[in-house]
Amino acid sequence: MSAVLHVPAALATKKGAGYLAEQAGDQTVVLTNHGKSTAVVMSPENFDELQRALREAANRLISGVTDLVAEGATFRSVEDARQRLHVDR
Missing domain, CATH: 4.10.810 (Virus Scaffolding Protein; Chain A)
Incomplete structure (x- = not known):
């Protein structure tokens, strides 16, 4: 399994879906809200x-x-x- 990158949901919203897709190509992205995990984005x-x-x-x-x-x-x-x-x- 790849490395994990924690990204605040507010930052993900600002940077957009393209940013998340790009990051998920190299690592699993965990979206957080107030420090709590809310979603996971990973490559297919x-x-x-x-x-x-x-x-x-x-x-x-x-x-x-x-x-x-x-x-x-x-x-x-x-x-x-x-x-x-x-x-x-």
Whole structure:
């Protein structure tokens, strides 16, 4: 994933959509309002990569849960499930 640039929404409004698109080509742009994140702008390539990674993670999770259910595994806590599925926080 690319670097992150935080830009106040007021500045983004002044500079325009072209500025945001240009910045998002090199890095992920996080728009802020009073210091809080309000929106994210990223290149289509980074967005596609993020979607691919999320699909892959979801598929691994579903596969792991399916295996555990087939084995009749029981869980005592969310932490127990994380450990058995080898999932980090």
